[in-house]
Amino acid sequence: MESIYYVMAWACHRKCRHCYEDRFRPYVRGALEAVVREAEANFPRIVDHFPPRMTYLDQDDPRADGTFPEKTGRIILSGGESLLDAVRERVTYPVIERINAKYARQGGVKIVVQTTGDLLTDAIVGELTNLGVWMISVASVDDFHVGLEGPERQKRFVDGLTALFERHGLTKSGLSASTRNWHEEEGPLYSFFGATPDSWIGKLWPRGRAWQNGLSSATLADNFCNRWSGGLNFLRHGYNGSEVSVEPDGGVYPCCVKTRRPIGSLLEDSLIAILDSLAGVPAYEAITMGHPERMGIAYGWSEATFVERSATVTPKGAPYRNLCIGCDRFHEEVLGPVLEAARARRRAARGAAADPSRRELARLVER
Numbered sequence: 001m002e003s004i005y006y007v008m009a010w011a012c013h014r015k016c017r018h019c020y021e022d023r024f025r026p027y028v029r030g031a032l033e034a035v036v037r038e039a040e041a042n043f044p045r046i047v048d049h050f051p052p053r054m055t056y057l058d059q060d061d062p063r064a065d066g067t068f069p070e071k072t073g074r075i076i077l078s079g080g081e082s083l084l085d086a087v088r089e090r091v092t093y094p095v096i097e098r099i100n101a102k103y104a105r106q107g108g109v110k111i112v113v114q115t116t117g118d119l120l121t122d123a124i125v126g127e128l129t130n131l132g133v134w135m136i137s138v139a140s141v142d143d144f145h146v147g148l149e150g151p152e153r154q155k156r157f158v159d160g161l162t163a164l165f166e167r168h169g170l171t172k173s174g175l176s177a178s179t180r181n182w183h184e185e186e187g188p189l190y191s192f193f194g195a196t197p198d199s200w201i202g203k204l205w206p207r208g209r210a211w212q213n214g215l216s217s218a219t220l221a222d223n224f225c226n227r228w229s230g231g232l233n234f235l236r237h238g239y240n241g242s243e244v245s246v247e248p249d250g251g252v253y254p255c256c257v258k259t260r261r262p263i264g265s266l267l268e269d270s271l272i273a274i275l276d277s278l279a280g281v282p283a284y285e286a287i288t289m290g291h292p293e294r295m296g297i298a299y300g301w302s303e304a305t306f307v308e309r310s311a312t313v314t315p316k317g318a319p320y321r322n323l324c325i326g327c328d329r330f331h332e333e334v335l336g337p338v339l340e341a342a343r344a345r346r347r348a349a350r351g352a353a354a355d356p357s358r359r360e361l362a363r364l365v366e367r
């Protein structure tokens, strides 16, 4: 697998109006304890169900003899804000330690901690580098983050953090955050990005508060699926370009945008078992090809029907069209039983592995 985007906990100290997720917001007292406890209770099983190796064969970089080199993939640890006091010590640091232990003798892994940068101090940067974090990625440099509006404020913010990172021996990533091979550099590194109009997320996904506030400027021409953070290549877990996102409850999604239904849960199954159970399933093959408009063809939704169902009206009353809307409807109306059948196949396979006399049952369910 090339990349896993792991949202460990919902808590954030901000409540940005462009955020793609309503649940990223401040929580206090019992509510904060509940989201931290959810993250804390689930991460051991989630990490244990990550692939046995976080490596992939890079088909874009063939050797002279036609074979493909095995490269080390990455796990991006994110929130919300993964460095909040309540989350850092109880979730983020133990997650990093568990991931390091899991992959130490299995080809390694590059750990990226994604943060707003607001809470970084010398002590925290020191702790992260001591834990072997490969990159600290500051994701808040845009006009939507309160206090960072405009180039001057952004420059002051970036300059201050750059000095902090360089005091700790981190070097600036020379590649843009949207370059797919950015993690091939030598760490430890730091990088900056944000939801700027020129970035791959600049048009904003039709999700969360961005959607509620009518901020997504995407059209039908913006196929979020066929790009970085979309569903492209998610099923091809042995190769470059494979990426999934994971939520604090173990839910797995083919994209960071997130489908209406998770494709499985890491509390129940391994990531590889979930992906393999959807290989050859037409809707998910269309997503992995970056062509969501074809996900319904085997189920009676032509491309024209899918595009028609991709039209809606925003909460602000404006007409809106995007393929992720068609994907939402298709998941709501059609894919529930398809995902349930894949889950039943996995359950049967688990049972068969534990009890050879149940192999016949597994074979029947598979049919």
Ligand code: SF4
Binding pocket: 012, 013, 014, 015, 016, 018, 019, 020, 021, 024, 025, 079, 080, 081, 116, 140
């Ligand atoms: S955009 Fe980032 S900083 Fe803002 S609320 Fe969402 S997760 Fe928090």
Ligand code: SF4
Binding pocket: 224, 225, 226, 229, 230, 231, 254, 255, 256, 257, 258, 259, 260, 287, 292, 323, 324, 327, 328
């Ligand atoms: S079309 Fe569906 S699978 Fe593709 S990016 Fe949008 S929500 Fe994700």
